[in-house]
Structures are given as structure tokens and as C-alpha cells.
Amino acid sequence: MRIDKLAVIGAGTMGHGIAQVFAQAGLQVALTDSNAKVRGSALARIEGNLDACLGRSVTDRNGALAVLERITVTPDLDEAVSAVDLVFEAVFEDLELKRQVLREIEAHCAPQVILISSTSGYRVRDLAVALDHPERFLALHFWNPPYVVPVVEVMPGAHTLPEVVDATFALLQKAGKVPALVRKDVPGYVGNRLQHALRREAIALVAEGVASPEDVDTITRLSFGLRMPVVGPLETVDLAGLDLTQAIQTYLLPDLDRSTAPKQLVRDKVGRGELGVKTGEGFYEWPPGRAARVIRRRDEALLEMVEWLRGHDLLGAPSGQAEAPVEEPRHNE
Ligand SMILES: NC(=O)c1ccc[n+]([C@@H]2O[C@H](COP(=O)([O-])OP(=O)(O)OC[C@H]3O[C@@H](n4cnc5c(N)ncnc54)[C@H](O)[C@@H]3O)[C@@H](O)[C@H]2O)c1
Numbered sequence: 001m002r003i004d005k006l007a008v009i010g011a012g013t014m015g016h017g018i019a020q021v022f023a024q025a026g027l028q029v030a031l032t033d034s035n036a037k038v039r040g041s042a043l044a045r046i047e048g049n050l051d052a053c054l055g056r057s058v059t060d061r062n063g064a065l066a067v068l069e070r071i072t073v074t075p076d077l078d079e080a081v082s083a084v085d086l087v088f089e090a091v092f093e094d095l096e097l098k099r100q101v102l103r104e105i106e107a108h109c110a111p112q113v114i115l116i117s118s119t120s121g122y123r124v125r126d127l128a129v130a131l132d133h134p135e136r137f138l139a140l141h142f143w144n145p146p147y148v149v150p151v152v153e154v155m156p157g158a159h160t161l162p163e164v165v166d167a168t169f170a171l172l173q174k175a176g177k178v179p180a181l182v183r184k185d186v187p188g189y190v191g192n193r194l195q196h197a198l199r200r201e202a203i204a205l206v207a208e209g210v211a212s213p214e215d216v217d218t219i220t221r222l223s224f225g226l227r228m229p230v231v232g233p234l235e236t237v238d239l240a241g242l243d244l245t246q247a248i249q250t251y252l253l254p255d256l257d258r259s260t261a262p263k264q265l266v267r268d269k270v271g272r273g274e275l276g277v278k279t280g281e282g283f284y285e286w287p288p289g290r291a292a293r294v295i296r297r298r299d300e301a302l303l304e305m306v307e308w309l310r311g312h313d314l315l316g317a318p319s320g321q322a323e324a325p326v327e328e329p330r331h332n333e
Contacts, residue, residue: 001114001167004028006086009077009101011042014118015090017146020046023070024057024147025175030080031073042073049147056303057147057176077101078108086114086171088140093120099130106131114164116140121188124157134159138168141189148302150178150315153189178315194233204257206283207265213283229305230314 004027008019011033019031019042033039050064058064074080081087087109089101098117105115117127117139128134138156143149152172156165165181172179182189188196202216211219227236237245257263269275269282276282277291309315 001085001112001163003085003114003167003171005030005084006088007032007080007084008088008090009033009080009105010090010092010118011038011073012090012092013144014142014146015088016042016045017049017144018088018090018118018142019071020049020067020147021142021175021177022171023067025171027070029071030084031071032075032077032080036075039073039075043068043071046071049145052299052303053147056307077104081105081108081113084109084113086116088116088118090118093122095122095126098122098127102127102130102137106133112136114138114167116168118142121192123185123187124155124160125185128157128159135161136164138164139189140168140172141191143191145299145302148299148306150176150306150309151191152177152179153182153191154179155182155185155189157185200259200263201257203263203266204259207263229309 006022006027007030008015009032011019011031015031015033019029023029023046031039031042033042047064047068050058050067054060054064058067087105089098089105091097091101098119102115102117109115111133113136115131115137117124117137118141119127119139120141122139124137124139127139128137131137134157138154138160141153141155143151154165154168154172169179180190186193198220202220205211205216206213224236231239273279274281276284277286280286306315
């Protein structure tokens with residue numbers, strides 16, 4: 001299945017970045033959004049991202065210009081999806097809206113056009129019910145910012161054709177991404193299940209007064225968080241020993257938070273309008289300008305880290321597998 005042209009529906013946080021990823025891979029991209037302001041700022045946001053990539057995934061200003069020229073922003077969904085090989089929906093995380101947009105896309109596309117949802121974790125079967133041709137549909141979970149973060153979770157549904165999955169893998173690899181297959185249609189796939197298990201405990205620790213939000217974040221960032229780009233959690237289990245993991249989990253697991261609903265602390269904050277950056281207060285105070293500084297620092301650090309990982313052949317399988325044996329060190333938690 002040849003993919004030369006694609007469309008992205010929704011040009012928000014993820015949509016504009018996803019459009020950029022594939023334009024950087026040489027594809028023609030049509031981008032649309034129902035919000036005129038979002039459409040109007042899309043190319044400038046992509047240009048800003050490309051500036052950050054100069055000297056890395058984008059060689060120079062001419063390269064950046066060529067990427068921008070491959071992206072067409074249009075107000076009409078039907079125009080965006082006409083004559084493309086693949087369509088991404090990247091609209092709000094709202095199941096009914098996503099179903100409605102998928103139906104609309106399908107109404108304007110030939111049955112062989114691949115359809116992709118960029119959901120954070122709705123089950124594929126819950127989205128595919130909207131389609132007459134679920135065999136060309138799957139979900140791809142990109143991570144923010146999509147033009148920086150290498151991994152993309154690939155979640156086929158029960159009806160997805162193997163050639164659709166293969167073509168999607170090939171497309172992601174062409175775009176320099178690291179596709180990872182999710183084998184069961186579970187909500188949240190792999191990444192968000194892990195991330196929200198961590199957030200549940202982080203919020204519980206603050207709610208119970210065990211540590212401040214600042215200390216929870218510092219402990220996470222500067223301890224196991226620091227080593228995660230190089231050594232994953234299961235590789236760490238092996239390094240430390242399954243016997244040690246068993247010993248710790250025997251006394252610790254019964255004490256971890258097992259809430260099946262958002263904590264009262266979160267519900268209270270939402271009730272008071274303390275939503276985080278968008279209202280100026282959440283777990284932290286967010287005076288004007290602070291979020292932009294944090295995001296810029298995050299993206300610069302991530303771009304450098306990805307370069308480092310690429311240089312050390314670590315954008316793929318766990319570390320050390322292809323290397324010559326060295327003397328075994330002792331390793332603990
Ligand atoms: N933000 C993240 O960190 C992140 C990470 C991974 C996945 N996702 C997922 O990506 C998807 C998009 O999230 P986002 O963060 O980019 O949201 P966003 O709010 O930044 O952007 C969504 C865009 O969709 C547009 N839209 C809504 N209805 C539309 C319609 N009918 N037609 C065309 N455009 C429409 C909105 O105007 C908006 O600009 C969601 O499913 C989300 O769960 C988000």
C-alpha cells in the first residue's frame with residue numbers, strides 16, 4: 001500500500017505536530033481544523049517547531065521551508081481528505097465526536113484509504129463501530145510533542161487487515177519513528193496505563209501528605225525518571241533481580257493506592273477551577289510565561305536526549321543487547 005499523501009483532521013497540540021512529522025518525511029499533508037484561529041496559527045506553530053529542530057532532524061532553513069511547503073491548511077474536511085492515501089483524526093478526546101468525525105471522513109474517502117485515530121487510549125473497537133470499513137482502521141498513539149518523541153504505539157483492531165498494519169509500520173519508520181505494537185485492545189494501551197498508574201500514586205502521596213508536589217516531582221525526575229530513557233522498568237527488574245522485586249512488592253503492593261476513581265483532591269481542584277496551566281493554578285502556580293518556559297526547556301532537553309539515544313543506537317530494543325560482554329557489575333534498586 002503506497003502512502004504519498006495524507007490528511008490530518010484537527011490541528012491542535014497533536015494534529016499540527018503529526019502533520020509536521022509526515023511532511024518532514026516527504027509526504028504531502030492536508031491539515032484542517034473546525035476552529036479558524038487554530039487553522040490560522042498552524043503553520044506558524046510548525047515553523048516554530050522546525051526552528052527548534054534546525055541542525056538536527058531539519059538541516060537548514062531551506063529544509064524547513066520545504067517541509068512547510070508540503071503542508072496545505074484548508075477549512076474543509078471533505079477537501080482535506082479528497083485524493084489522500086491515509087487520514088488521521090486528531091480532534092478532542094471525546095468518543096462521540098471522534099465517531100462522528102470518523103463517519104464524516106469515511107463518507108468522503110474510498111474504502112482502501114487508511115483511517116487512523118490519534119486517541120490517547122479509547123479502545124479501537126469502541127471507535128471502529130462508527131465505520132463501514134473497520135478493516136482499514138487502527139489507532140496510533142503519538143506522544144507530545146509528536147515531532148520529538150520517537151515512539152508511537154500501534155493499536156490494530158480485531159478487523160484491521162495485516163497489510164494496513166504493515167503499511168502503517170513502514171510509514172512510521174520512514175518518518176523516523178519507533179512503532180511499538182500493542183497486542184490487545186485495552187483502554188490506555190501500554191503508555192497511558194503505565195503513566196496513569198504512576199500519576200495515581202503521585203496524587204495519592206500528595207493527598208495523604210506524604211510529600212509535597214515539588215518533592216514528588218523532584219524524586220521522580222531525579223531518580224528512576226532519570227534512568228528511564230536508557231533502562232526500561234522491566235530491564236531494571238532484571239538488573240536488580242526478580243527476587244528483590246518480589247521481596248519489595250510483597251510488603252509494598254498492599255500499601256499502594258488502588259483508587260478506581262479520580263482522588264477527591266483532584267475533584268476538589270477541578271471544582272474550584274484549579275485546572276493547571278490553563279487557569280493559572282493546579283498543583284503549582286502558573287504565572288504568565290512560566291508554562292512557555294517549561295515547555296521550551298522540556299522540548300530542547302528532549303531533542304538533545306533523542307539525538308544522544310540515536311547516537312548510541314538506543315532508539316529501539318533495550319540497551320546493551322547487541323554489545324560486547326563487559327564485567328558484570330552489582331546492581332540494586
Ligand atoms: N495533548 C497530548 O499530550 C496528547 C498526547 C497523545 C494523544 N493525544 C490525543 O490526541 C487527540 C488530540 O488532542 P490534542 O491535545 O491535540 O487536542 P487539542 O484540543 O489541542 O486539539 C484538538 C483540535 O481538534 C479540533 N476539532 C474539534 N472538533 C473538530 C472537528 N469536528 N473537525 C475538525 N477539527 C475539530 C479543535 O478545534 C482543536 O483544535 C486527542 O484524542 C488526545 O487524546 C493528546
